[in-house]
Amino acid sequence: MIKKAIFPAAGLGTRFLPATKAQPKEMLPVVDKPIIQYAVEEAVNSGIDEIIIVTGRNKRAIEDHFDISFELEYFLQKKGELDLLKQVREISELATVYYIRQKEPLGLGHAVLVTKELVKNEPFAVILSDDLIVSDVPCIKQMIEIYERYKCSVIAVEKVPREEVKNYGVIAGKEIDDGIYQVTDLVEKPLIExxxxDLAIVGRYILTPGIFYMLEKVKPGRGGEIQLTDGLKLLLEKEAIYAYEFKGKRYDTGSKLGFLIASVELALKREGLGEQFREYLKSLRLD
Structure with missing residues (x-):
C-alpha cells in the first residue's frame, strides 16, 4: 500500500509576484481553500495518511494552516459558528504531516531526494499542488490501482497540443491497456519537432524507493538543479515505468490564467455559491 505522499513546496512562486512576496504560492486560495489543501485532500481520499511537505524559507503559513489553531477554534466556538469550527478542525485532522526543509531550490529531483530518510524503503506518491485535478475518483487513487497491478513506478500523463510539448516532460511508450503505457523514454521539455x-508528464507520481539511488547519481543541470525526469531516465534502465492517462480535469494553477480558470470553474460548482455566481457572469457585458 502507498501510505506516504511528498508535496514539494519550496519554490519561490515568482510567477505570482508580488502576491507571493510574503506568502507561499501554495496558500493562494482557489475559491476559499488553499491550492495545497486540494492536493492534500486528494492524497487522504486515496488512502494516504502520512504527508511530507518539503518547504523553504517564508513557508511557515503552510505549517500553520495544517496545525491546530486554538485561538481561532475558541473564537468560533464562543460565537456558535459550529460549521466553520468543524471545517477548521478537519484541516488539522486530515493526516499526520511532516515538514522538511529544502535549503536551496535545487529542482524537483532534489526536493524528492531530501525526503529519503523519511520515506525509507517503501513506494510513495509525489504530488505537485500546482496541478489541481478534479475527478470522480482521486487521481492518485487511480494511479495506486495501476501500481498495485504492476508493482512499478507510475507517472501521470495527459495529451497536450503539439505546440505545448516544449513546456513539459514528455514520454515515449507503448500502450498496453486503455490509457496505460509502458514507458521507453522520457524527454524534458523537447523541441516540438x-x-x-504528445503525452506530457503532469504533477502526479507513484515511485519506487529505487528513485532515491538514481537521484543521487544525477548530475545537476542548468542552475545546479537536479531534475526528477533525469532520475526517472536512470530508473528506467533498472525497472519498468508505466505512464497513466488519468481520468479527470487538470487545472494548471501555477499559471495566472490556469489559476483564474480554476477559480471560476470551481466556484460555479460550489454549493451555495455557484448559482449566484453563474447569474453574475451572465450579466457581464464583455466589450
Whole structure:
C-alpha cells in the first residue's frame, strides 16, 4: 500500500509576484481553500495518511494552516459558528504531516531526494499542488490501482497540443491497456519537432524507493538543479515505468490564467455559491 505522499513546496512562486512576496504560492486560495489543501485532500481520499511537505524559507503559513489553531477554534466556538469550527478542525485532522526543509531550490529531483530518510524503503506518491485535478475518483487513487497491478513506478500523463510539448516532460511508450503505457523514454521539455509524443508528464507520481539511488547519481543541470525526469531516465534502465492517462480535469494553477480558470470553474460548482455566481457572469457585458 502507498501510505506516504511528498508535496514539494519550496519554490519561490515568482510567477505570482508580488502576491507571493510574503506568502507561499501554495496558500493562494482557489475559491476559499488553499491550492495545497486540494492536493492534500486528494492524497487522504486515496488512502494516504502520512504527508511530507518539503518547504523553504517564508513557508511557515503552510505549517500553520495544517496545525491546530486554538485561538481561532475558541473564537468560533464562543460565537456558535459550529460549521466553520468543524471545517477548521478537519484541516488539522486530515493526516499526520511532516515538514522538511529544502535549503536551496535545487529542482524537483532534489526536493524528492531530501525526503529519503523519511520515506525509507517503501513506494510513495509525489504530488505537485500546482496541478489541481478534479475527478470522480482521486487521481492518485487511480494511479495506486495501476501500481498495485504492476508493482512499478507510475507517472501521470495527459495529451497536450503539439505546440505545448516544449513546456513539459514528455514520454515515449507503448500502450498496453486503455490509457496505460509502458514507458521507453522520457524527454524534458523537447523541441516540438523532437518530441516523442504528445503525452506530457503532469504533477502526479507513484515511485519506487529505487528513485532515491538514481537521484543521487544525477548530475545537476542548468542552475545546479537536479531534475526528477533525469532520475526517472536512470530508473528506467533498472525497472519498468508505466505512464497513466488519468481520468479527470487538470487545472494548471501555477499559471495566472490556469489559476483564474480554476477559480471560476470551481466556484460555479460550489454549493451555495455557484448559482449566484453563474447569474453574475451572465450579466457581464464583455466589450
Amino acid at each position: 523532437e518530441a516523442p509524443s
